[in-house]
Amino acid sequence: MNVIKMFPVVIILLLLLTAFGLPIVKKKKIVFQISLATIFIAFVMSGVTLNYVTQVGDYLLRIGPYDIPWGITFRIGYIEALMAMLFTGVSLMVGWYGVYSIHKDIEEKHIKYYYLLLHILLASLLGIVFTNDLFNGYVFVEATTLSSCGLIIIKNNKSTSKATFKYLIMSVLGSGLLLMGIAFLYAVTGHLNIGEVHRELVKVAAEKHNIVVISLSLLLVGLGVKGAMFPLHTWLPDAHSSAPSTSSALLSSLVLKAPVVFLIKIMYQVYGLDIIHTTPIFTILLILGLAGMILGSIFAINQKEIKRVIAYSTVAQMGYIFFGMGLGTEMGLMVSLFHVFAHALTKAMLFLCVGSMMEQSGYKYKDEFRGIGKEMPVTLGAFTLGALSMVGIPIFPGFISKWYYSIATINAGQYIFLGFILVSSLLNAVYYFPIVINGYFGKDNVKGKIYRAKYKPVKEVLPLAVLAIAMVMISGYSSTLLEYFKFGLNLK
Amino acid sequence: MQNLVINYYDTAAMILFGVGFMTLLLNNNLIKKIIGMNIMDTSIFLFFIVKGYIQGNRAPIYESMADGGAHFINPLPSALMLTGIVVAVSTTAFALALTIRIHDVYGTIELDEVIEKRRTGYERH
Numbered sequence: 001m002n003v004i005k006m007f008p009v010v011i012i013l014l015l016l017l018t019a020f021g022l023p024i025v026k027k028k029k030i031v032f033q034i035s036l037a038t039i040f041i042a043f044v045m046s047g048v049t050l051n052y053v054t055q056v057g058d059y060l061l062r063i064g065p066y067d068i069p070w071g072i073t074f075r076i077g078y079i080e081a082l083m084a085m086l087f088t089g090v091s092l093m094v095g096w097y098g099v100y101s102i103h104k105d106i107e108e109k110h111i112k113y114y115y116l117l118l119h120i121l122l123a124s125l126l127g128i129v130f131t132n133d134l135f136n137g138y139v140f141v142e143a144t145t146l147s148s149c150g151l152i153i154i155k156n157n158k159s160t161s162k163a164t165f166k167y168l169i170m171s172v173l174g175s176g177l178l179l180m181g182i183a184f185l186y187a188v189t190g191h192l193n194i195g196e197v198h199r200e201l202v203k204v205a206a207e208k209h210n211i212v213v214i215s216l217s218l219l220l221v222g223l224g225v226k227g228a229m230f231p232l233h234t235w236l237p238d239a240h241s242s243a244p245s246t247s248s249a250l251l252s253s254l255v256l257k258a259p260v261v262f263l264i265k266i267m268y269q270v271y272g273l274d275i276i277h278t279t280p281i282f283t284i285l286l287i288l289g290l291a292g293m294i295l296g297s298i299f300a301i302n303q304k305e306i307k308r309v310i311a312y313s314t315v316a317q318m319g320y321i322f323f324g325m326g327l328g329t330e331m332g333l334m335v336s337l338f339h340v341f342a343h344a345l346t347k348a349m350l351f352l353c354v355g356s357m358m359e360q361s362g363y364k365y366k367d368e369f370r371g372i373g374k375e376m377p378v379t380l381g382a383f384t385l386g387a388l389s390m391v392g393i394p395i396f397p398g399f400i401s402k403w404y405y406s407i408a409t410i411n412a413g414q415y416i417f418l419g420f421i422l423v424s425s426l427l428n429a430v431y432y433f434p435i436v437i438n439g440y441f442g443k444d445n446v447k448g449k450i451y452r453a454k455y456k457p458v459k460e461v462l463p464l465a466v467l468a469i470a471m472v473m474i475s476g477y478s479s480t481l482l483e484y485f486k487f488g489l490n491l492k
Numbered sequence: 493m494q495n496l497v498i499n500y501y502d503t504a505a506m507i508l509f510g511v512g513f514m515t516l517l518l519n520n521n522l523i524k525k526i527i528g529m530n531i532m533d534t535s536i537f538l539f540f541i542v543k544g545y546i547q548g549n550r551a552p553i554y555e556s557m558a559d560g561g562a563h564f565i566n567p568l569p570s571a572l573m574l575t576g577i578v579v580a581v582s583t584t585a586f587a588l589a590l591t592i593r594i595h596d597v598y599g600t601i602e603l604d605e606v607i608e609k610r611r612t613g614y615e616r617h
Contacts, residue, residue: 070568135572142579146586153590161593162606168587169525173516176532179576180509183540186569 004052008076008130009063011042011084012123019119022112032099035115039092039122046084053081058488060132060195068193075132075194075269078488079337082481083129083261086341087254089470090348091122097352097463098246104359105244106154114154121147121250128258134182134192134270137262141178141226145171148255151247152239163238170235174225181218184211185270194269205275212271213279219266220281226259229322230292233315237303240311245355248307252314252351253344260321260340264333267325268489277328285326290420292319297427306358306366309431310350313390316424317343323417324405331408334485335401341474341481342397346389349467353383356464366435370442380439382464387432389471392425397475404482501542508535522591522601526584533580537573544569 018038025031053059058077065071095118102111124143131137145168153164186192188208189200205212225232236256240248267276276282296316303309317339324336356379357372358364373380389396402421409417474481496503508531515528544566552564591601598606 135575139575139579142583146582149586149590153593158597159610161590161597162610165522165587165590165594168583168590169516169529172529172532172583172587173513176509176513176516176529176536179533179536180539183536183543186540187543192572 004048005059005061007045007049007052008061008074008080008084008126011045011088012126012130014038015042015119015123015126019116019123022116022119025112028108028111031112031115035119036092036095036099038119039088039095042122043085043088043092046081046088049076050078050081050085053078058490069191069196072136073132073193074130076130077490078484079261080129080488082484082488083257083340084126086344087122087125087129087258090253090344090467091118091250093463093467094246094249094348094352097249097460100460101356101359102244102246105246107156110154114151117147117150117154118250121151121255125254125258128262132194134185134194134197134266136192138175138179138182141259141262142175144255144258145175145226148247148251151250152243154247155242155244157242159238159242163235163242167235167239170225170232174222174232176222177218177225178222181215181222184215184218187211194265197270198272201270201275202272205278209278212275216271216276216279216281220263220284223259223263223266224288227256227263227322228315228318230288230295230315230319233292233296233318236315237308237311240314241305241307245307245351245358248311248355249348249351252311253348256314256318257340257344260318260336264325264337268333273328282326282328285322287326289319289321289323289326290417292316293323293420293424294319294427297424297431301427301431304365304367306354306364306369306435307351309366309435310347310354313428313431314343314347316428317347317390320401320405320424324408327408327412327414329408329412330486330489331404331411333489334482335404335408337485338397338404338478338481339401342389342401342471345467345471345474346386346396346398349382349464349471350386350390352464352467353379353386357383367438369435370438373440378461379464380436382461382468383439384436385468385471387436390432391429395472395475397471397478400475400478502539505535505539505542508532508538520603522594522603526587526591529587530580530584533576537576540569540573540576
């Protein structure tokens with residue numbers, strides 16, 4: 001058997017095996033080295049997988065000795081390989097940044113457990129992306145939930161315990177609904193393998209229309225809770241703002257995205273466009289996405305803590321992703337996948353910048369960051385790049401996705417939504433630009449102030465620089481990415 | 493209406509699901525929330541396992557293959573729900589541990605009292 005073909009399984013096994021090796025390592029430095037080396041290997045292997053996919057096209061990978069109706073399979077295609085590269089790449093940068101900053105947030109003896117959780121989280125996220133089996137996907141979703149709860153609660157203070165409980169309760173609701181949806185699908189089709197379910201579902205869809213609607217809405221709400229779809233986002237601001245900043249970066253950029261990818265898989269590979277058009281699911285997605293875009297931004301404007309501003313901004317950006325899915329066209333879906341990339345890289349960078357500004361200055365409210373640009377010009381510079389991308393200034397990926405969102409809306413003939421995109425962009429500017437402008441030019445705080453921020457060595461800002469470069473790179477290669485997504489979706 | 497009586501397992505599972513869901517969502521006590529979560533999970537297990545059950549057939553145990561396995565129930569849902577139980581148990585354990593942590597910090601497991609104490613700045617003491 002071809003070795004490269006097995007790489008996706010090897011990545012997940014490697015991450016899980018090293019995860020449970022980490023707690024027995026005594027020295028902190030070796031924990032960092034093992035963890036980063038493993039994630040780097042995973043990144044390289046994802047790249048090789050992508051290269052392999054470009055040569056042979058997408059393929060099914062059998063796990064274990066059983067054939068398709070019984071055994072679990074992975075499906076590896078363009079989207080899966082690209083997402084794997086994104087997830088491993090962002091975790092590598094966040095893990096690298098954590099080497100210099102994690103001890104400020106959590107206790108020294110917990111650091112190795114932090115990296116253990118990071119490995120499990122990454123492995124289960126990749127599992128959600130790769131899997132071709134609904135129940136297997138559910139198990140990976142649960143593993144993601146528990147490990148991300150661990151990544152929040154590991155910072156031992158009072159607000160995290162309540163935030164984690166809220167997150168856990170909402171997630172458990174979500175996964176209950178998800179499992180119920182899978183049970184309904186199993187009831188009418190008798191299969192769990194995505195391809196087989198689709199084959200059977202096409203035959204019975206007209207007859208069992210109610211079950212199609214029920215299962216699809218259960219899956220939508222279940223995964224919507226995990227992906228912070230607008231009215232179900234209530235856990236997100238608490239969880240993301242109280243977590244250690246490296247965890248916030250991971251939660252916001254990756255943990256929300258994997259359920260969305262799973263939802264896209266379910267919608268297009270299990271049901272297929274023909275069946276979905278008989279249900280009102282696209283309209284619901286569209287409305288909730290638009291509501292998230294606008295209201296998420298309005299909530300963000302009213303926040304005082306800088307991390308909560310960025311957390312609510314995540315709700316708004318997830319609104320864009322659901323909006324694109326709700327357009328129901330190939331273009332909308334492609335742009336949503338591109339926005340997953342754009343938002344993951346940008347938001348990881350924003351959270352790391354803010355975390356670094358907070359730990360160096362000791363502030364947490366956004367008004368207190370006046371004049372921070374004098375102390376930490378590079379970090380605020382990186383924050384500015386992220387903010388520009390979020391608002392949608394050309395050459396940044398945020399602009400590219402908004403541009404293509406507009407084109408997709410025009411192609412779908414729904415001109416009124418252009419207004420929503422425009423308003424949402426302006427609202428983004430309303431809460432991002434004051435932070436940047438006050439940071440560089442706010443003088444009233446600087447006079448007579450003792451600079452608390454210490455000198456930060458160049459190597460500690462390198463992960464931010466790499467994320468910034470990656471961000472600009474993906475907008476440079478946006479047409480290639482969109483083309484790959486198109487191949488990966490393979491809609492008729 | 494008649495379908496609800498004939499498929500009484502499904503009906504029971506749905507009622508349990510509703511009970512668990514509302515307890516999880518609306519109850520104020522964290523322990524009761526966790527109990528609601530367990531009821532909800534159990535109802536899903538019941539719903540799933542019923543899908544593999546065939547009236548009058550045996551458990552699929554290998555030593556009794558005399559009839560070539562024609563009278564076995566479908567073992568797959570039962571096997572899947574074993575995994576589901578494992579997931580539910582680990583989530584419950586984690587939630588209980590969190591409840592202990594919340595009790596240590598706030599001295600209560602009633603959610604409204606926790607919120608009240610956070611609002612009045614209890615945590616600064």
